[in-house]
Amino acid sequence: MGFLDMLLISIGDSMDAFAVSAANSIGKKGGIAKTFVLPPVIFGLFQGAMVTIGFFLGSFFTGIIGTYTGVAALVILCILGGKMIFDAVRSKDNPDESPPKITIPSLLVSGLATSIDALAIGVSMSFLSVNIVIFALFNCIVTLLICAIGCLLGRGIGKLLGSKAEIIGGLILIGIGIKIFVESL
Helix, strand or coil, X not given: CCHHHHHHHHHHHHHHHHHHHHHHHCCCECCHHHHHHHHHHHHHHHHHHHHHXXXXXXXXXXXXXXXXXXXXXXXXXXXHHHHHHHHXXXXXXXXXXXXXXXXXXXXXXXXXXXXXXXXHHHHHHCCCCCCHHHHHHHHHHHHHHHHHHHHHHHHHHHHHHCCHHHHHHHHHHHHHHHHHHHHHC
């Protein structure tokens, strides 16, 4: 597998994580580490790890992974998106309340949800002559860089849209979950 192939697969694989990074940073309160460093690092590590796990699972679980990828992503992202919308509506009712903070548990759950498709990519890689260590590291780095851009864009959008930004972020997460589910059918 050549550089261009790895790049295109990694970019495509990281688009969900990019969108979630942007959505997570919209209207959220947090320091530089939780807003701009942890999301890309967590998402990048999850993508690299899940590709590797999928590679070693190989063809044994191909049918199961393909069957439940969309459902798992839909459920997880709808719960996270619904919570974002709920928190945004609740904060409108209580204007003195500060915006919700980005938490490590929510980042871990988001990282898992956005990397389920990487597991399936890893399974498909097991049928090719691919050095999985190189591909996993490459995928991790590409995802990290793309998610960093997503965090910066999300924060900028959040400042422009104010209190509506978190509702939009929640709707984006739900939309991503629906998209992943529909693509898995």
